[in-house]
Amino acid sequence: NAGVTQTPKFQVLKTGQSMTLQCAQDMNHNSMYWYRQDPGMGLRLIYYSASEGTTDKGEVPNGYNVSRLNKREFSLRLESAAPSQTSVYFCASTERPRDTQYFGPGTRLTVL
Amino acid sequence: DAKTTQPTSMDCAEGRAANLPCNHSTISGNEYVYWYRQIHSQGPQYIIHGLKNNETNEMASLIITEDRKSSTLILPHATLRDTAVYYCIVRDQAGTALIFGKGTTLSVSS
Numbered sequence: 323n324a325g326v327t328q329t330p331k332f333q334v335l336k337t338g339q340s341m342t343l344q345c346a347q348d349m350n351h352n353s354m355y356w357y358r359q360d361p362g363m364g365l366r367l368i369y370y371s372a373s374e375g376t377t378d379k380g381e382v383p384n385g386y387n388v389s390r391l392n393k394r395e396f397s398l399r400l401e402s403a404a405p406s407q408t409s410v411y412f413c414a415s416t417e418r419p420r421d422t423q424y425f426g427p428g429t430r431l432t433v434l
Numbered sequence: 435d436a437k438t439t440q441p442t443s444m445d446c447a448e449g450r451a452a453n454l455p456c457n458h459s460t461i462s463g464n465e466y467v468y469w470y471r472q473i474h475s476q477g478p479q480y481i482i483h484g485l486k487n488n489e490t491n492e493m494a495s496l497i498i499t500e501d502r503k504s505s506t507l508i509l510p511h512a513t514l515r516d517t518a519v520y521y522c523i524v525r526d527q528a529g530t531a532l533i534f535g536k537g538t539t540l541s542v543s544s
Contacts, residue, residue, distance in 0.1 A: 326477070355531065364521065364534025365478065380531055412477050422468075423532060425477030 324348055326426035328413050334432045335403045343398040343429050345413030353416045354396035355423065356380075356388060358409040365412060371396055372419055403433045438522045443539040446516075452509040454538050456522030459503040465524050467498060468532070469507045473518040478534075481507065481520075512542045 329344045347354065352373045357365040357380075367380030371390040385407060387399045396415075400407060410430050414423040439457040446452040458467065468483040482489055482496045484505075489496045495508040509516055521537040 357531075362536070364536055365532070366534070367531035370531060410475065414477075422480045422483070423478075424480070427477050428475065 326413055326415055326424055328411075328426040328429050330429060331427070332430045334434065335400075336434050337404060339403050339433075340399070340401050341403065342400075343411055343413075343431075344395070345397065345426060346395045347413075347415040347424070348394065349415060349417075349424065350393070351415035351417050351424075352393070353419050354390065355414040355416075356386075356396070356398045357412045357414065358382065358407075359412060359428075360409050368398065368411075403431075405433045407431065408433045438524055438535055440520075440522050440535065440538045442536070443541065446509075446512045446540060446542050448514060448542055448544045449511055452512040452516065452540055452542070454507040454509075454520050454522075454540065455504065456507070457504045458522070458524045461502050461524050467496065467502075467505050468523040468525065469494070469496065470521045470523065470532070470534075471516075471518040472521070472537070473515075478521065478532075512540075514542050514544065516540065517542045 326347045355370040356368040359365045366382050369388040371377045374393045377388050389397045410428045412428050413426040416423045466483050466485050469481040470478040472478045482494050484496045498505045519537040519539050521534050523532050
């Protein structure tokens with residue numbers, strides 16, 4: 323039982339490049355989330371998916387797109403990376419929106 | 435969701451109890467108090483949550499004042515591995531996301 327897994331662990335991009343961050347959970351959770359954490363700050367919600375087939379914007383969605391591929395997987399895409407998107411990205415999942423959230427280990431992204 | 439206020443940092447000696455305070459004076463009746471911690475840039479880890487009664491689990495105890503305007507997370511016997519940033523979060527059960535502030539950096543030393 324791996325919990326929440328994220329790939330890649332580290333990534334360096336040049337401005338304008340695109341990439342997709344992958345997240346998967348094996349806890350059969352319905353809801354999944356993408357957060358970003360900038361240095362010295364708390365986490366901020368980018369997008370979430372309350373259930374398979376639905377996605378909604380969070381606090382900081384600009385510059386990102388998401389796909390809830392199936393119940394297990396929730397991906398985050400940067401279409402044209404910018405230096406302001408340099409951050410650590412965390413994926414989380416929960417059985418229901420009001421329940422405890424379980425977090426993955428994070429993806430450390432640097433955009434040059 | 436109500437806003438919380440926590441001290442920026444605290445120190446604790448190994449083996450002693452660590453008492454981390456949190457103020458949430460604007461909390462409403464249906465909002466819960468959650469505590470998470472983040473060890474060295476890993477993903478946040480759930481610790482405990484409560485509504486108005488005191489709660490205890492294998493990791494910690496949560497004491498909520500009777501007026502619910504503040505709470506204290508207690509780690510009864512802190513170890514070096516408890517060094518982390520601790521976040522106090524207030525949210526209602528319908529809330530979608532966790533609203534993280536800057537938290538309290540707890541440093542446990544031998």
